[in-house]
Amino acid sequence: MKRLKLTLILSAAGVAAAQTASPVSLSLVMSLVSSVKVNGKDTEQLTPNPRNVLPGAVISQVVTVRNTGGKPVRQVPVTLPVPKNTRYLTAEKGTDGLQAEYSIDGGKTFAPAPLKQKVTVTENGRAITREVEVKPSEYTSVRWVIPELGANDTLKLGYRVQVK
Template sequence: MKPHLPILLLSLSAAALAQGASPLTLSLSQALVQAVTVAGKTTEKRIPDYVKARPGDVLAQTLTARNVSARPLTNVALRLPVPAGMVYLAPDGPMPEGVRTEYSVDGGKTFAPAPLKKKVTVTENGRAVTKEVEVQPNEYQAVRWTIAALPAGTGKTLGFRVQVK
């Protein structure tokens, strides 16, 4: 299976859009994440720009947003779908300060912070009962990050890990 890099959807605050040319550059990368043992210690090895993914492989989807303007940007919203044929696992490393992360289970139509909840109907004692349950991360279909402030000339790197189905 040869996955394609996901389509990146980007939205900016009204102030950023009013500047004309895009004040933001985006860089998307994908790397295979492998556990390796070196001198008796288990560590991670990343193989960048990996495109020959096989079922079970864990990939890091990483997005770097850089403010190339002379002005600070506020409330920069970046959305990244979980690629088709893959399952969301977890964030890729700690979240940078000043970034809010939200998730979607409806293809990116709505977003909310984790843990997400959903209603399910189950049968108990012969009766249909509606319950609220926590959505598991492997059900996430997209991630949205909102960067509160991105000073001129700076950037933030964000990402998540997926597993190939």
Template sequence: MQGLKRAGLCLGLLLAGLAAAQGSPSPLNVTLTQDLIRSVTQNGKLVEERVAAPSAVLPGAVLLEEVTVQNVSAKALSGVKISVPVPKGARYSGAVTPSGDQWETQFSALCGGKALEFAKAPLSCTELVNGKNVTRDIKPNEYTQVRWLISSVAPGEKLKLSFRVVVN
């Protein structure tokens, strides 16, 4: 199977309140990498090995989607939103860079064919089933996007945010 490919611009970036929205050069340098994570035995212990940018992956492979965000401006930035879609042909595995004091992690999914608003996990959905509204929990493997709400990024600061997916 070929490596997962992303159509068009794979990284959906929302830069709230930044000069980028006004046509100025972006104060953020944002990159996305996709690496294979595999388990190997070293010195009798099972450890994870990271293979950078694999050219091909098989069903069941675990991939790390890692976003690096760096403030390249001279000012602190606040209210930064970074959104990344779960790649087509893969499902979110439930492993994400945990929220901390500096950012909150949110997710989106489809409910009745429509995208839900971003929210903290766990997500739930109300759908019409046999004429009745039924609320159900959305499983993490149904999440379609991951978003980080970053309270502030200092000048020169670099953040690494990531989540894992499993290839279908």
């Protein structure tokens, strides 16, 4: 099987960090998600910053947003692209407190799930436009807008992807 260098995926950290100005700092941690047996039970194990991953591997991306200033900040946008050679799976557990918005056009437009798009199909020789639901695997970016982040507060946001 072909191995994918994780450095391709780490480029998402720079994109997320470039969006915010002081006093907000972002820290992205990517972890390989594995299933292991502990005391006879299937348990999830996270391996931070793996060097190589195989197709089919699941990666957890969690960004920690920290307000390092002395005052609350409002309407803080945090956008993470879905890395190339991966497909979006689901929101990360424990980060459900904030509504995510998704993009299918590389981050130009965002909307809450489920996303819809118009497609034109031919039926009986006539072009018909229909609205269809977009599969999460087609998402290209995820964005959260933090309404307020208090002084010295932190918040974790994230999602999981699968390597193609």
